[in-house]
Structure formats: structure tokens, C-alpha cells
Amino acid sequence: MFSSLKDKVGQVLLPGDEFSFQADDTISLSGPVKPEKMVCGPGLRRSGDRLLVCKSGVLRHKPPNMFWMDSQQRRYVPVKGETVIGIVTVKSGDVFKVDFGGSEQASLSYLAFEGATKRNRPNVQVGDLVFAQFLVANKDMEPELVCVDSVGRANGMGVFGSGGLLFTVSLGLVRRLLAPHSDVLQDLQQLFPCELVVGMNGRLWVKSSSLQRTLVIANLLQSCDTMTAPQRQTLFRRVAQGAL
Amino acid sequence: MKDTPLSNCERDFLLKAIEEKKRLDGRQTYDYRKMKITFGTDFGCCFVDLGKTRVMAQVSSELVTPKESRPNEGIMFFNIELSPMASPAFEQGRQSELSVKLNRQLERCLRNSKCIDTESLCVVSGEKVWQIRVDVHMLNHDGNLMDAASIAAITALCHFRRPDVGIQGDEVTVFSPEERDPIPLSIYHMPISVSFAFFQQGTYLLVDPCEREERVMDGLLMIAMNKHREICSIQSSGGIMLLKEQVMRCSKIASIKVSEITELISKALENDKKARKAGERCGFAESMPQERITALKMDETPVEMTDVTEKANDIVHNADAPPQMVPSPVVPIPGVGQVGQGVQSTWGLEEDDEGEEEENDNSGEEQDEKVTRMEEEKLESREGDVVEISDSEEEEVVILNPEKVSKNTGYTSHHKGAAATQKRKRK
Numbered sequence: 001m002f003s004s005l006k007d008k009v010g011q012v013l014l015p016g017d018e019f020s021f022q023a024d025d026t027i028s029l030s031g032p033v034k035p036e037k038m039v040c041g042p043g044l045r046r047s048g049d050r051l052l053v054c055k056s057g058v059l060r061h062k063p064p065n066m067f068w069m070d071s072q073q074r075r076y077v078p079v080k081g082e083t084v085i086g087i088v089t090v091k092s093g094d095v096f097k098v099d100f101g102g103s104e105q106a107s108l109s110y111l112a113f114e115g116a117t118k119r120n121r122p123n124v125q126v127g128d129l130v131f132a133q134f135l136v137a138n139k140d141m142e143p144e145l146v147c148v149d150s151v152g153r154a155n156g157m158g159v160f161g162s163g164g165l166l167f168t169v170s171l172g173l174v175r176r177l178l179a180p181h182s183d184v185l186q187d188l189q190q191l192f193p194c195e196l197v198v199g200m201n202g203r204l205w206v207k208s209s210s211l212q213r214t215l216v217i218a219n220l221l222q223s224c225d226t227m228t229a230p231q232r233q234t235l236f237r238r239v240a241q242g243a244l
Numbered sequence: 245m246k247d248t249p250l251s252n253c254e255r256d257f258l259l260k261a262i263e264e265k266k267r268l269d270g271r272q273t274y275d276y277r278k279m280k281i282t283f284g285t286d287f288g289c290c291f292v293d294l295g296k297t298r299v300m301a302q303v304s305s306e307l308v309t310p311k312e313s314r315p316n317e318g319i320m321f322f323n324i325e326l327s328p329m330a331s332p333a334f335e336q337g338r339q340s341e342l343s344v345k346l347n348r349q350l351e352r353c354l355r356n357s358k359c360i361d362t363e364s365l366c367v368v369s370g371e372k373v374w375q376i377r378v379d380v381h382m383l384n385h386d387g388n389l390m391d392a393a394s395i396a397a398i399t400a401l402c403h404f405r406r407p408d409v410g411i412q413g414d415e416v417t418v419f420s421p422e423e424r425d426p427i428p429l430s431i432y433h434m435p436i437s438v439s440f441a442f443f444q445q446g447t448y449l450l451v452d453p454c455e456r457e458e459r460v461m462d463g464l465l466m467i468a469m470n471k472h473r474e475i476c477s478i479q480s481s482g483g484i485m486l487l488k489e490q491v492m493r494c495s496k497i498a499s500i501k502v503s504e505i506t507e508l509i510s511k512a513l514e515n516d517k518k519a520r521k522a523g524e525r526c527g528f529a530e531s532m533p534q535e536r537i538t539a540l541k542m543d544e545t546p547v548e549m550t551d552v553t554e555k556a557n558d559i560v561h562n563a564d565a566p567p568q569m570v571p572s573p574v575v576p577i578p579g580v581g582q583v584g585q586g587v588q589s590t591w592g593l594e595e596d597d598e599g600e601e602e603e604n605d606n607s608g609e610e611q612d613e614k615v616t617r618m619e620e621e622k623l624e625s626r627e628g629d630v631v632e633i634s635d636s637e638e639e640e641v642v643i644l645n646p647e648k649v650s651k652n653t654g655y656t657s658h659h660k661g662a663a664a665t666q667k668r669k670r671k
Contacts, residue, residue: 087251099249127252165257205253211261219270 002036002065005051009061013069017053041068057172072172072225076101076201078137083157085166085199086145088128096124098132098145101168101201108132112146114154122159129160129205131197164195164207167218171202173225184224187236192217247333250459258460262448268456269295274497276452279505281399281512287426288404292396295454296386301396302379303404307418310366310373318365319375320355322347324382324393331385346390349479350380353394353435353468357476360401361430367409372416374406376429387455390466394437399509402431403516435476436505437468438498446484451497465491467498471506 004019040046043055044067053059057071076084078100086098089105096108108130113122124130132145147157177184177198188194194208194217204221208214216239224232258268265273277295284290288303310317324347326334334340354360365374378400380393405426408419441453441461453461463482469475475495480486 087249089249099246101248125252127249127255129251129253160253162253162256164253166251166254211257211264211266214257215261215266215268215270218268 002038005038005059005067006061008059009067011059012057013053013059014056015052015054019051020049038065038067041066043069043071070172072170074168074170074202076171078102078106078134078143079200080134080137082137082200083131083133084145084201085197085203085205086130086132086201088124088126088130091124091126096130098130100143100145100199101203102143104142106134106143106145108145108147112148113158114148114152124159129166131157131160131199133157160197160205164205165214165218166203166205167222168202169204169222170225171200173221174198174200174202174204177204183229184221184232187233188217188220191220191236191240247331250456254456255460258456259443262443262450262457267450268454271452273449274451274501276501276505277454279395279508281395281509283403283512283516288400290396290400290403291383292392292399294386294388294392294395294452296384297388297392298383299389299392299396300381300383301393301400302381303400304377304379305404305406306375306377307367307372307416308375309371310369315370316366316373317362318373320360320362321375321377322350322354322380322397323378324350324380326382326385329384330382334382334385342389345481346393349390349437349466349468349477350393350397352477352479353437354378354397354401357433357435357468357470359398359431359433359435359470359476361432364430365406367416368411376401376404376406385455387458388439388452390437391439391452394435394468395505395509398431398434398436399512401429402434402509402513404429433470433472433474434506434509435468435470436502437466437477438501440465440467440494440497442482442484442486442490446486446490449490449494451501465494467495469495469498469502471503473499473502 040051041060043053043057045052045054053069055069055071055073057069057073059067060070061067078084084100086100086106086108088096088108089099090097094110096110097105098108099105110116110121110124111118112132112135116122130145130147132147133149134143135146136142136144147154147159149155149157173184176182178200185196188196192208192213194206194213196217197205199205204218206214206217206221208217220236220239223235227235261267267273269277271277277297278293280291280293282291282293284302290301292299292301308319310319324343326340326343326346328334328336360376365376367373378397380397382389382393405421405428407421407426408424410417410419439452441450441457442448442463442465443450443461445462450457450461453464458464461482463480463484463486465486466477466479466481467475468477478491
């Protein structure tokens with residue numbers, strides 16, 4: 001089981017591919033027989049004594065026993081604690097409804113901003129962007145967002161200022177951008193100075209000194225989705241030289 | 245499911261971009277997106293790609309009794325399907341306002357312009373005529389469905405072959421394709437719809453709006469025209485007042501676009517005909533293997549970089565001036581954490597404060613060194629390359645400027661590393 005999974009690490013798997021839990025034919029007589037334990041991440045699902053792949057992508061492994069599918073999906077499923085960029089759609093009473101690209105809208109209390117009190121309401125309009133994190137995210141309850149951390153500080157979250165451009169990329173690219181020492185970000189840093197907000201729901205917000213530059217960065221990031229590292233580096237170099 | 249709402253930030257950005265004559269995908273005002281026409285294995289099946297918008301049209305025929313008012317004319321039937329596959333906002337099995345509008349426009353464009361000879365579809369007057377049915381399916385919605393639908397429909401009609409019929413006395417026999425070659429429809433002309441989006445009460449005009457542009461536009465003008473410059477239908481929606489000159493200009497642009505598209509269609513039809521004659525694998529079946537991993541395939545994005553050299557020059561001029569620093573930090577309004585208002589970002593910047601001083605002592609020499617290195621590079625690259633890259637090189641120097649370092653975290657670390665090595669050298 002373990003070995004069969006390990007063989008496939010780094011390969012493309014499709015929904016319907018399966019691994020079976022049946023033990024190997026040979027059992028070592030010398031050592032004690034330890035039950036194999038492993039952790040299935042997104043894209044792998046256990047069904048009886050089988051392990052099914054339910055997302056297309058590349059199988060990844062993290063020692064000692066974690067496995068997951070690295071996919072390029074675009075549909076976001078909320079997870080508690082993740083930060084996302086949402087669009088305020090409804091302003092009713094004491095909660096805002098926020099669209100974050102998931103299957104339903106999340107609620108955001110007006111008190112969940114730094115320094116907000118009943119008297120001192122935050123200035124949020126319909127259509128504004130908010131950077132917030134999930135307080136409640138499970139399949140049976142309405143997701144709930146907050147713009148404060150556990151000690152009540154904004155910590156970078158809140159309503160966006162004016163300007164900038166919002167666009168969407170795949171969730172895989174977002175994870176690559178947020179990874180420590182992200183090579184995409186390092187390539188981007190050598191181009192123009194810009195402000196970049198990355199939401200785990202695949203939404204990116206970019207603001208640069210001029211409209212043209214903002215557009216260039218947005219287009220570059222969108223095309224990064226499907227490029228290999230050398231392809232990306234040549235493209236970025238060409239843009240840096242103004243040859244494109 | 246509801247569609248994703250359009251944020252104020254996108255709206256403002258789009259309108260500002262349109263004022264500056266820029267578009268999201270780097271197109272010019274009057275440019276169409278990349279168009280691709282492919283055919284299915286069967287006759288009368290056509291796929292049209294317009295950027296990311298994708299539409300399929302399928303033509304089919306059936307023998308029916310004609311309408312009493314027109315006993316010797318065939319019947320044309322158009323149907324547009326907006327499936328949820330194209331956009332989550334479309335619902336299955338319900339006639340939305342958009343689908344009715346598209347259907348009406350397609351009917352007016354193709355049926356009312358009499359581009360197809362319906363009398364030739366008559367088999368027995370008053371008893372049997374051919375009904376030609378055109379089904380247009382939207383496969384992906386990224387704006388300008390009407391143009392894609394009209395191109396797909398007319399191309400599919402041109403590609404379609406109906407079975408031959410023989411009449412002996414009262415008996416009508418329909419021959420299979422093996423017995424007799426199927427007959428193409430007789431098409432007089434090819435009306436093609438061209439859409440224009442208007443912004444700011446008609447001040448700005450764009451051809452072939454994409455989905456986000458369609459959402460912020462004030463009005464839409466659709467002109468259906470054939471290559472003989474005859475207008476087949478014209479429709480304005482959105483309720484804006486259009487000047488006579490605007491409409492005239494649109495019709496001129498439409499005539500150019502239509503002649504280009506007609507040429508493309510006839511080329512596609514010709515290629516397909518040749519491929520079929522040669523007995524090669526043609527159409528849809530042929531194009532499938534190339535699109536194995538459709539979700540991960542994307543065409544190269546064109547990035548517009550026209551006036552970058554001027555911009556770089558500007559930056560070089562401005563570089564000598566001290567960088568804009570806020571004397572006292574701007575305190576955001578309580579209760580509102582702000583991003584993107586020029587407020588100093590505090591995300592993971594703390595560690596940069598230390599070591600700032602030691603950087604400053606040797607920053608002067610270091611920059612000299614950097615600049616000389618740059619120049620060396622420049623010389624090297626000049627030899628082989630004709631492309632003038634000096635300006636952008638200058639730009640890099642600006643980014644490296646130690647005074648601006650605090651804005652760019654990535655470089656600080658780099659900088660620090662360099663400083664450290666220099667120190668070591670001194671020792």
C-alpha cells in the first residue's frame with residue numbers, strides 16, 4: 001500500500017484511480033508487523049478497503065506518511081483559518097454578505113473589524129473588497145468571516161482602498177505564490193514594485209504605480225498558471241527588457 | 245447559482261483603463277479576440293472559439309408539412325441553449341432574458357435577412373418541405389456570445405448537407421448519403437453580427453467586449469452585415485442615445501470586420517473540404533487529440549509593452565528626487581484595516597529594520613559596483629543582440645536604489661547578503 005503510493009508520487013492521476021489496502025503478499029518474519037497508517041489530504045478518499053483518487057492532478061507526498069493530490073482546480077471550498085478576498089454583496093442590519101467564490105455566501109459581522117463598536121461602524125459599501133479569514137467553515141453551517149485576529153487586531157485584514165485590479169487564478173498557483181520562498185514571487189519582484197494581495201480562494205489583487213503596469217502584472221500572473229519555471233523566467237525576462 | 249458579483253474596484257479599473265485606451269487582454273479598441281473555427285466529423289457541426297468564448301452549432305434537417313400561409317417554402321428554426329456549463333449564472337431549462345434576446349437577434353440576422361433560399365427546400369408543395377433546425381450551444385461564456393453564435397450558425401449552415409430526395413408520382417424517397425451525395429443548402433450571403441460596447445454614454449467604443457467589459461458597459465449595438473456591406477439587422481440595447489456619426493462609424497468598422505470574418509470562414513470551409521476529399525481525419529475528431537488536457541491548456545497571453553521605454557525614462561528622471569515618504573505614518577480610520585492606500589505595509593517587515601544602518605554606510609560603493617556590473621552586462625548583451633535594452637536596465641538600477649529598499653522586501657535580503665559579503669571582504 002505504502003510502497004504502491006510512493007511509486008506514484010509525482011505522477012498524474014485521474015479520478016477513479018485506486019489503491020487497495022490489501023497487505024503485501026510477503027510478510028517479514030523478523031520484525032514486528034506494524035499497521036500502516038497514512039494521512040490522506042485533498043483529492044484522496046477512503047472507501048472501504050480501497051483508496052480512491054477523486055481529483056485529477058499530481059500525487060504529492062510529505063514524509064513520513066502524508067499524501068495529497070496537487071490539482072489546478074478553480075472552485076474554492078472554504079477552510080477554517082484561511083484568508084480570502086471577498087466581495088461585499090449585501091449590507092443588511094448588522095451583517096454583511098460576502099461572496100468569496102464558494103458555493104454559498106459568507107456572513108461578516110460589522111463588529112468583526114479592528115476598533116469597531118456599535119457606535120463606530122466600519123465604512124463598508126456594497127461592491128467593496130474585503131480581506132478576511134474564516135472563523136466558521138464547515139459543510140453544515142453558513143461560513144463566517146472576520147477581519148480581526150484572535151486578539152482583535154486587523155493584522156493586514158480589512159477593507160481595500162481604491163484602485164488596483166482584481167482577477168482570479170487557479171488555486172494551485174495561489175498556493176505556489178504563498179509558499180515560503182516562492183519562485184514566482186521572486187521572479188515578479190525583479191520586475192516592478194507592486195502591492196499584491198493573495199486570497200486562498202484564487203483571487204488576486206494587484207496595484208502598481210500605473211495602470212499599464214498593473215495590467216502587465218495581472219496578465220503575467222494569469223499566464224503563470226500553466227507555465228513551467230524556465231518558460232516563466234524567459235517570459236519575465238522578455239517583459240523586463242520591454243521586448244514583448 | 246448566482247453569478248460572481250462585480251466589485252467596485254474592477255469597475256473603476258475597467259472604466260479607467262478604457263479611458264486610457266487600454267483593455268484587459270492587451271487588445272486595441274477595434275480588435276477582435278483570436279478566432280478559431282473547427283468542424284465536427286459530421287456535416288453541419290461547427291465550433292467557434294472567440295478568445296475564451298466557445299460556441300457549438302449543429303444543423304439538422306427533417307421533412308415536415310409546411311405552413312399553410314407559405315406552402316412552398318422550407319422552414320428555418322433557430323434555438324439557442326445557454327447551458328450551466330458556459331457560466332454558473334445560466335440555468336438549465338429556463339428561458340432567460342438573455343437567451344430570448346440572443347434567439348431573436350439570431351433569427352433576425354439569419355432568417356429575416358433571407359440569406360437562405362427557403363423555396364429550394366420545398367419537396368412537394370403544400371405537403372412536404374425540409375425543416376432546417378439550427379441548435380447553438382454555448383460551451384463557455386466570456387462575453388460577446390452573439391457574434392460567436394452568429395458566426396457558428398452561418399458557418400454550420402454553409403457546411404451542412406441535406407439528403408437528396410427523389411419524387412416518383414406520389415412517392416418521396418430520401419436517399420442515404422451512400423446512394424446519392426447529399427446536397428448543400430443554397431446560401432445567398434453570409435450575415436455576420438458585430439457587437440460594439442459603449443461606455444460613458446457613448447464616449448468610448450469597444451469592439452468584441454469580453455465578459456467583464458460587458459458588465460460595465462452602458463449600451464450595446466449589434467450590427468449584422470454581409471460582405472456586400474448590406475446591413476441585415478441592427479439593434480441597440482442599454483438605452484443610450486447614440487449620435488448619427490457614431491452609428492455610421494460603427495457600420496464602417498463592422499463592414500471591415502465582416503469582410504475579414506467572411507474570409508476566415510470561407511478559408512476554414514475550404515480547408516475542411518480539402519481534408520474531407522483527401523480522406524484525412526477531419527474536423528472535431530482530428531482536433532481532439534491536441535486538446536488532451538483541456539483544463540491546463542492556455543494560449544500565450546499577449547502583454548502590451550508599447551510605451552515602456554518612455555516610462556522607464558520618466559522613472560530615471562524622477563529617480564534623483566527623494567522618494568515620497570510620509571513624514572508621519574498615516575493612521576487608518578479606526579475600524580478599517582486598509583490595503584492599498586499607500587499605508588506602509590506591516591506584513592513581515594519588522595526584520596528589515598535591523599541592519600538598515602550598516603547598509604547605509606557602504607551603500608554608496610555598493611551601488612557603484614552594481615552600476616558598473618550593469619554596464620558590463622550591457623556591453624555583453626549589445627554585442628549579440630540588436631534589441632535595445634538599456635532603458636529597462638536603468639529601470640532595474642532604480643529598483644536597486646537603497647533608498648527605496650524598504651518598499652521591496654525581496655531585495656532587502658539580497659542587499660543584506662551583498663553587504664555581508666562586502667564586510668567579510670574588508671576583514
